[in-house]
Structure formats: C-alpha cells, structure tokens
Amino acid sequence: MLAAQAGVEKAGRSALLNEQEELMGLGFSFSGYERNRLYRHRGRDSSPLYIDLSGVSGVDDIGDGRGVLFADFDNDGDSDLFVTNLQRRTHLLYRNNVGQSAHWIRIDLEGRRRGRDAFGAAVRVSSSAGTQTRVLAGGSGFLSQHDPRLLFGLGVDEEARVEITWPSGSVASVGVLKADRTWRIVEDEPGAELLDLPAGTLPDPVADRLLAIKVGDRLPGGRFRGVAGGSTDLSELLPAGSRHIVNLWASWCRICPREMRYLATLARGQGRNAIVGISIDDPNDLDKVRWRLHEAGADYPAVVASEEYIARLFGSVAVRVPITLLVAADGTIAEIHSGWRPSKAARLERFLQASDR
Amino acid sequence: MIGPVALSALCLLAAVDTLPSPAPIDPRELDRQEQATESLANALLDLSVALRDGEFGLLGRAFLPGASVDRLPLPEGELGEADPWADRRIWAGGSEEAGGVELFIRSARDWHRDMGAIDDVRFKVKSSSLIEGGTKLKARIHYSLIGRSPDSRREWLRGWADGLAAANAEGDWRIDELRMESASSLRANAELFSEIGAPAGVADDLPPFRWTEGVEHGAAAGDLDRNGWIDIVATGPGRPHVYLNQGDGTFADKGALLGLQDHPRATAPLLLDWDNDGDLDLFLSALGPVQFYENRLVPEGALAFRNTSDRSDTAAPIGYSAISTDVDRDGYADIYVASYNRYARVFPDDWARAENGTPNLLFVNRGDGTFADRSREWGVDDRRWTYAGAFADLNEDGAPDLYLANDFGENALFLNRGKRYEDVAADWGVIDRGSGMGAAFGDIDNDGVLDLHVTNMSSTAGKRIIARLYGSAPPPLLEKLAAGNSLYRRVPGAGFENWTKRSGGLAAGWAWGGGFFDFDNDGWQDLYTPAGFVSGASMHDT
Numbered sequence: 001m002l003a004a005q006a007g008v009e010k011a012g013r014s015a016l017l018n019e020q021e022e023l024m025g026l027g028f029s030f031s032g033y034e035r036n037r038l039y040r041h042r043g044r045d046s047s048p049l050y051i052d053l054s055g056v057s058g059v060d061d062i063g064d065g066r067g068v069l070f071a072d073f074d075n076d077g078d079s080d081l082f083v084t085n086l087q088r089r090t091h092l093l094y095r096n097n098v099g100q101s102a103h104w105i106r107i108d109l110e111g112r113r114r115g116r117d118a119f120g121a122a123v124r125v126s127s128s129a130g131t132q133t134r135v136l137a138g139g140s141g142f143l144s145q146h147d148p149r150l151l152f153g154l155g156v157d158e159e160a161r162v163e164i165t166w167p168s169g170s171v172a173s174v175g176v177l178k179a180d181r182t183w184r185i186v187e188d189e190p191g192a193e194l195l196d197l198p199a200g201t202l203p204d205p206v207a208d209r210l211l212a213i214k215v216g217d218r219l220p221g222g223r224f225r226g227v228a229g230g231s232t233d234l235s236e237l238l239p240a241g242s243r244h245i246v247n248l249w250a251s252w253c254r255i256c257p258r259e260m261r262y263l264a265t266l267a268r269g270q271g272r273n274a275i276v277g278i279s280i281d282d283p284n285d286l287d288k289v290r291w292r293l294h295e296a297g298a299d300y301p302a303v304v305a306s307e308e309y310i311a312r313l314f315g316s317v318a319v320r321v322p323i324t325l326l327v328a329a330d331g332t333i334a335e336i337h338s339g340w341r342p343s344k345a346a347r348l349e350r351f352l353q354a355s356d357r
Numbered sequence: 358m359i360g361p362v363a364l365s366a367l368c369l370l371a372a373v374d375t376l377p378s379p380a381p382i383d384p385r386e387l388d389r390q391e392q393a394t395e396s397l398a399n400a401l402l403d404l405s406v407a408l409r410d411g412e413f414g415l416l417g418r419a420f421l422p423g424a425s426v427d428r429l430p431l432p433e434g435e436l437g438e439a440d441p442w443a444d445r446r447i448w449a450g451g452s453e454e455a456g457g458v459e460l461f462i463r464s465a466r467d468w469h470r471d472m473g474a475i476d477d478v479r480f481k482v483k484s485s486s487l488i489e490g491g492t493k494l495k496a497r498i499h500y501s502l503i504g505r506s507p508d509s510r511r512e513w514l515r516g517w518a519d520g521l522a523a524a525n526a527e528g529d530w531r532i533d534e535l536r537m538e539s540a541s542s543l544r545a546n547a548e549l550f551s552e553i554g555a556p557a558g559v560a561d562d563l564p565p566f567r568w569t570e571g572v573e574h575g576a577a578a579g580d581l582d583r584n585g586w587i588d589i590v591a592t593g594p595g596r597p598h599v600y601l602n603q604g605d606g607t608f609a610d611k612g613a614l615l616g617l618q619d620h621p622r623a624t625a626p627l628l629l630d631w632d633n634d635g636d637l638d639l640f641l642s643a644l645g646p647v648q649f650y651e652n653r654l655v656p657e658g659a660l661a662f663r664n665t666s667d668r669s670d671t672a673a674p675i676g677y678s679a680i681s682t683d684v685d686r687d688g689y690a691d692i693y694v695a696s697y698n699r700y701a702r703v704f705p706d707d708w709a710r711a712e713n714g715t716p717n718l719l720f721v722n723r724g725d726g727t728f729a730d731r732s733r734e735w736g737v738d739d740r741r742w743t744y745a746g747a748f749a750d751l752n753e754d755g756a757p758d759l760y761l762a763n764d765f766g767e768n769a770l771f772l773n774r775g776k777r778y779e780d781v782a783a784d785w786g787v788i789d790r791g792s793g794m795g796a797a798f799g800d801i802d803n804d805g806v807l808d809l810h811v812t813n814m815s816s817t818a819g820k821r822i823i824a825r826l827y828g829s830a831p832p833p834l835l836e837k838l839a840a841g842n843s844l845y846r847r848v849p850g851a852g853f854e855n856w857t858k859r860s861g862g863l864a865a866g867w868a869w870g871g872g873f874f875d876f877d878n879d880g881w882q883d884l885y886t887p888a889g890f891v892s893g894a895s896m897h898d899t
Contacts, residue, residue: 061552079874086891095550119683138629155880167750
C-alpha cells in the first residue's frame with residue numbers, strides 16, 4: 001500500500017469513528033432496527049430451499065439481535081427461543097406455539113471417552129424426511145450455546161432410527177425409537193433409556209387474553225348456522241346435564257386439523273354431541289369449512305358462528321384459534337385451552353370420562 | 358463533507374490491495390450520489406414512521422409540492438398457500454387516476470382502516486442515480502408493511518416502487534414522482550411464536566448502547582441444577598444472570614445467590630462439565646480476564662459456583678464467543694476462545710484480510726480442573742478478527758475440526774491433525790470472505806452429513822455503493838462484503854459446495870449468531886438469524 005494511501009485510510013478511519021459516535025449521540029442508527037430472520041426449510045426438492053417467514057413469525061424483533069438459544073424450556077417437544085439484544089430490552093423469550101403439533105424425538109447424550117458432555121457427537125435420525133444430522137455443539141452461532149438435548153422434528157412419523165457418532169469416532173446404531181419421547185443414550189452402553197422429563201408450559205399470552213369470557217362463565221347462547229344447512233340453538237347443541245368439548249376453529253387455521261382429527265376419533269364412543277365444532281369463518285363461504293371438516297374426518301356436529309356470536313366470544317380481543325372449551329354439565333366453562341399438542345389428549349379424555357357432582 | 362457511508366467505501370478501497378483500481382468513479386461524484394440518496398432515504402424513513410403511526414399530516418413532508426404520486430397498493434385477492442404456515446395475498450398497485458400527495462394520504466388511511474394493526478412500515482432506497490445534470494435522483498425503492506389483518510393474522514407485505522426525487526429549497530431531497538408496483542403479502546395461518554420474556558421473568562433492560570463503552574452479551578442453555586428443566590446463563594453489564602427454570606413457566610434470576618461476582622465485561626457464557634463429575638461448570642469469556650466457575654452441585658448437593666480462575670492460565674485480554682470440545686482427546690473438555698480485538702480502539706490493518714486481531718486462545722484442560730493456553734502449539738493462535746466458531750468432526754477421523762468466522766477477512770477451517778491444526782478453508786471452499794460473525798453446523802439436505810451456515814453482514818447502503826462503483830459486475834470480494842449469510846453443503850471427500858444461491862437468499866442485514874433449528878418439527882432444519890447493528894433514537898441510518 002502506498003504511504004499516501006495509508007495516510008488517507010488512517011485519517012478516514014478515525015474520522016469515520018468520530019462521526020459514528022457523533023451521529024449516535026444525535027440519535028442516528030447504524031444498520032439499526034433490522035429484523036431478526038426466520039427462514040423456513042421447504043423440503044428436499046424445493047427451489048428455493050427456504051422461504052423467509054420473518055415478518056409473519058413473531059420472532060422478528062428489531063432490537064439489535066446478537067445471540068440466540070434454541071431450547072425447549074417447557075419440555076413440550078419444540079424449540080423455544082431466547083434472544084439477546086445489544087441494548088434496551090436485552091433478553092427476549094419466545095414461546096413456540098406450533099412445533100408440538102408434529103411428532104418429535106429428543107436425544108440426551110452422555111459421553112464416556114471424550115468428556116461427559118460429548119461435545120462434537122453427531123446424531124443421525126432417519127425418518128421419512130431423510131437422515132437429519134445434528135452435532136452436539138459446546139457453543140455455536142455468536143456468543144451462544146443451545147439446549148444440549150438434541151431435538152429432531154419427525155413430522156407425521158411416530159418413530160425414527162437413531163445413530164450416534166461419538167466424538168471418539170465410534171458409531172453406535174441405537175435402532176428404532178418411538179417419537180414424542182426423550183431418550184438418554186450413554187456411550188459404550190447398549191440401547192437407549194426412556195427419560196421421564198417433567199412437563200410444563202410457558203406463559204401463553206394468547207390464552208391469557210383469549211376470549212371475552214373466562215373460566216366459570218356460561219358459554220353465551222345463540223343460534224348457529226349448521227355446516228350441512230339449517231340452523232340450531234346452542235341449548236340444543238349442548239344439552240344440559242352432560243359434559244361437552246367445544247372446539248373453536250377456522251378453515252384458514254393450520255394447526256386446527258390436527259386437533260380435529262384427534263377430536264373425531266375421540267367423538268366415537270362418546271355420547272351425543274360430546275364434541276361440537278364452532279367455526280370462525282364467513283357464514284356465506286362454507287365450502288372451505290366443509291372441505292376442512294371432511295379432510296379431518298370430523299363427523300361430530302359442526303356449526304358456523306355468526307358475526308355477533310364471534311363478537312360476544314372475543315369482544316375486542318383478536319380472534320385466535322384453535323381454542324378448546326371444556327363445558328361442564330351446568331353449562332359453565334371449566335377449562336380453556338389454546339393451540340393443540342398431542343399431550344393434551346389425555347386431559348380431554350379424562351374430562352369427558354369424569355362426571356360433575 | 359464526505360458522508361460516513363461513502364467514507365467506509367473509500368476506506369475499503371484504499372485498504373484492499375487486491376481490488377481493481379482505480380475505482381471507476383470520482384470520489385466526489387460518489388459522495389454527491391450518496392448524499393442525495395441518504396437525504397431521500399431518511400425522508401422515506403420519516404414517511405415510513407408516519408405511515409406506521411397513522412400521522413397522516415406528516416406524510417406530505419416526503420414529497421415536493423405538486424408531486425405526482427400513486428396510491429399505496431390495496432388487497433385485491435387471495436393467491437392461496439405460499440407455505441404451510443402462510444397464505445399469499447395480492448395487492449394491486451398503481452393508479453388508474455392521476456393523483457397527487459392527497460391520493461397517497463387517502464390510501465394511507467385505507468391501510469389503517471383495512472389492517473387490524475400496523476407494526477412496521479419501511480421504504481428503502483435499493484439503488485439510485487443522479488440524472489439530468491445532477492438535478493434529479495432516480496431511485497428504485499423497496500417497501501414493506503408488517504401488521505395484522507382484521508382477523509388478527511400476522512401479515513407481511515413487500516413490494517417495489519420507482520421514484521424520482523429532487524432537492525427542495527433547503528437542499529433536502531424529496532419525492533417528485535412515485536409509481537407503486539403491485540405487491541404481494543404473506544399472511545400467517547397460525548400464531549407461530551409469542552414473546553413472553555416479562556411474564557416468564559427473564560426480561561432485562563439496558564441503557565442505550567455507547568460505541569466506546571458497549572459490550573456484546575451472550576447466553577448459554579443447560580440444566581444447571583439437574584432438575585430436568587433447561588436453565589439460562591446470560592451475561593449482562595454486572596453480574597451474569599442465572600435464570601433458573603422453575604418448571605411452572607417462569608424463571609428466577611439467582612445469579613447473586615449462586616456465588617457469581619460482577620463481570621461487567623463478560624461476553625459469552627459456556628456451560629461444560631470440565632471435571633466430568635456430572636454437573637455443568639461455567640466458563641465466562643470477557644473483554645478482560647476470562648473466568649472459571651466450578652459448579653458445586655456435585656458433590657455438595659446444591660447448585661453453587663466457586664470461582665477457580667486463579668488456578669488456570671487466564672491472561673486473555675479479550676474474548677468473544679467461547680466453544681468447547683475435547684480437542685486433545687484426553688477425555689476432558691477443552692475451550693476455544695474467539696478473541697477479535699477492541700474495535701474502536703484498534704482498527705483492522707486491512708478491511709478484507711485483517712491480521713491484527715488479538716490471538717485466539719485454546720484452553721487445554723489439564724484434567725485436574727485447571728486450564729492452560731496451548732493455542733500456539735496447536736497453531737490456532739490465529740490473529741484474524743474472530744467473532745465465533747464451531748467444532749465438528751468433519752472428516753470423521755475421531756478428532757474435532759474447527760471452523761472460525763472472522764470479521765474483515767477470510768474464515769478458517771482448521772482440521773485436527775493430532776497435535777496441530779491445519780487451515781484448509783481454501784481447499785475446502787469455505788473461505789467465505791466478508792464480515793464473518795457466526796458459524797453453525799447442521800443438515801440442509803438430510804443426507805446424514807453436517808453442512809455449514811455462516812452469518813455475514815448484508816447492507817442496503819453497501820450494495821448501493823458497490824453498484825455505483827462497479828455497476829452490475831463488481832469484484833466478487835466487494836460484492837461478498839455486503840451480500841449476507843452463506844450456506845455450504847458438505848460433499849464428503851470434496852470439501853463444501855456453496856448453496857447460498859439455492860437457499861433463495863439469506864441477506865439478513867447486519868447478521869450475528871443463530872443457525873439451525875426445526876421450529877415446526879417437520880423434519881427439515883430451518884434457519885434463524887439475529888440481526889441489526891446499532892439502533893439509535895432515530896431510525897435515520899447513516
């Protein structure tokens with residue numbers, strides 16, 4: 001580099017920094033207010049490989065993001081996020097509302113030969129999506145270290161074949177393991193041990209401000225348009241004296257069909273109208289509603305809420321679905337659940353089996 | 358006066374020997390172009406904020422009197438599913454009627470009437486050129502709207518506009534003509550994530566960042582008390598936070614009760630069981646002495662940390678990301694520290710191949726709970742400006758290899774050759790020259806082989822200036838400096854192949870950490886990237 005050039009460069013650099021500091025003092029930004037990005041992988045043969053979902057993800061904070069932890073903080077089988085920012089609100093915690101609706105498997109490793117952490121172990125999980133690989137990393141990204149228990153999504157698969165390459169290079173084929181469970185695998189020991197993790201749930205702001213009505217209230221009455229035609233009154237739909245599960249859903253809702261498929265199974269062998277679906281859709285456009293019900297095999301009674309009824313349920317609160325209401329024999333709401341996860345199934349079954357005193 | 362952005366570009370040009378020179382544009386001309394563009398860009402940011410907040414009376418300020426302006430696009434119809442998680446809507450742009458600023462303002466009111474909520478609006482100048490003897494600026498403008506549709510689904514509209522600007526009497530550049538093209542939006546069909554920091558008890562507030570004092574803060578996840586719940590250690594301006602997961606959806610910050618001292622210059626926490634006793638010990642990387650805290654859960658039965666730093670060689674002056682694996686295969690986890698340098702006090706000696714960073718450190722675990730820096734012996738006392746790294750055994754020889762993301766230059770891929778590391782980044786195709794900030798291994802094609810994600814800066818202003826200097830065929834090095842994140846697919850026996858283009862574009866702005874996770878558990882690993890450099894009180898960008 002020429003001396004003159006170097007001189008220009010040096011002067012330029014200190015002028016640059018002074019100017020940056022001065023501008024910051026005046027309140028200017030430097031690549032500021034940028035969104036954190038979420039790119040969703042679209043599957044093997046898709047082109048392009050990813051779609052940018054940032055603006056509709058809810059994890060696109062604009063507070064100068066630095067690091068992120070991918071971790072399942074409530075042990076419900078999906079990755080939540082903890083994000084660090086440079087300034088102001090420096091810690092953000094994001095609850096994953098959708099991951100639990102698919103199957104998953106979690107692998108918890110304990111090393112023997114290259115340290116107990118087993119950092120550097122590669123885990124391969126084979127399912128219908130192919131063979132996913134993850135490395136148990138002792139730190140990656142920027143200033144970050146993720147959940148050491150490796151979580152794999154399995155989509156609709158209910159089991160997967162698992163293979164570990166331990167840091168020593170030795171390969172252990174563990175065989176086929178069942179989904180929706182956490183498996184502990186120890187180096188040089190055969191097989192995998194089922195780990196019984198405590199289960200819980202992170203605060204759900206959606207559920208907290210879910211409805212204009214709350215637990216203990218009576219479900220508002222009203223007349224509904226039947227999906228198959230005609231109209232019916234709530235008191236006919238939910239006769240007093242027995243318990244009911246009321247599923248609020250919408251034809252545009254992505255998770256809803258998974259719960260509806262389950263509810264359809266549950267409805268068989270239950271009393272009349274044990275399960276009722278109320279769709280939050282345009283009552284004049286029922287084709288989509290019927291199609292979604294058909295796809296989900298939902299043959300329990302289904303009606304469409306009127307605009308007035310939607311207003312009574314949600315008030316000024318934004319409409320969010322799925323919401324499942326457990327209605328006691330006296331017509332009061334016993335529980336409100338938002339979202340859907342397979343682990344909720346047992347709760348719903350118990351509710352229908354129990355009787356009100 | 359030369360603007361800071363133009364100045365950055367000039368510094369870069371002056372510093373990089375390998376670039377074709379001289380730059381094909383007079384620096385004063387570059388500055389004229391950028392001054393006008395920045396003036397317009399900031400007027401458009403004010404317009405964006407006013408649009409977002411529904412301050413309709415302020416919208417006119419972005420325009421010259423008598424400007425010819427299209428209305429904003431309005432939703433026209435559904436395009437069906439764009440993704441399992443989002444539908445696409447088409448928004449019609451342009452105007453059948455010739456309109457002025459009033460038409461634009463009216464359509465802004467329509468946006469506020471038709472959307473359930475508007476969270477963000479951005480108009481950005483992606484490219485521009487002075488025309489008609491420098492009296493007019495022709496600008497290609499990208500805009501976005503983020504909010505909720507009336508049924509409360511998150512919606513994200515993106516589109517393009519062509520603008521023509523001129524200076525007003527005060528010398529500020531304002532829009533004289535604006536033509537809005539049709540656009541499309543994504544509309545979520547589920548509430549994917551909810552931010553719950555405050556109700557969960559992990560919220561933290563820091564004062565606005567100061568250039569000369571600020572420190573970057575990191576975090577680590579692990580089950581510190583072995584109760585089955587994942588806890589969080591996060592560094593901050595004083596004592597590190599230890600957010601213990603209470604199992605009821607909340608966290609309690611117990612840093613003070615667990616024996617941690619104040620470490621205001623701490624950057625990255627790292628959790629590892631360095632004595633193989635079954636609990637997670639804590640290493641703290643810092644701009645200053647690094648810290649070792651031994652977890653006393655085993656054998657004492659209760660979580661508590663004891664500072665054992667004085668037993669180890671901890672002379673590191675600077676530490677950013679810290680990563681761990683058993684480098685020397687003795688059965689004890691070792692620690693590698695990315696050292697970078699004190700930016701703002703020290704400047705890179707070359708903006709594209711800097712080698713005056715502080716040497717990175719390799720703390721080899723002696724097996725007795727003490728550590729010694731062996732970076733020189735292992736050949737990894739690298740003096741590039743390393744922000745982060747990641748370990749994985751890429752050639753499957755049972756020895757961990759090391760990838761480093763370096764700012765102001767080339768990244769490194771160190772293969773573990775037994776007692777020494779060897780940089781093969783060039784041969785393996787992963788030099789990834791640029792502003793390396795973070796690295797992570799994952800699987801992009803589910804072929805059972807680890808692939809690589811590297812975060813780099815992407816910059817609207819940077820791309821604009823590079824295009825100004827070199828048109829549509831900039832030198833690859835310069836183009837790469839503002840291009841964004843990279844994705845590399847591992848081909849066993851043949852290094853890596855670059856899949857960035859196939860990814861569909863990963864220009865995430867000023868990108869930092871992140872990497873692979875499968876948020877919807879569909880069996881394909883998604884990518885997440887925290888981004889943004891420094892937000893000042895004003896959105897105006899330099």
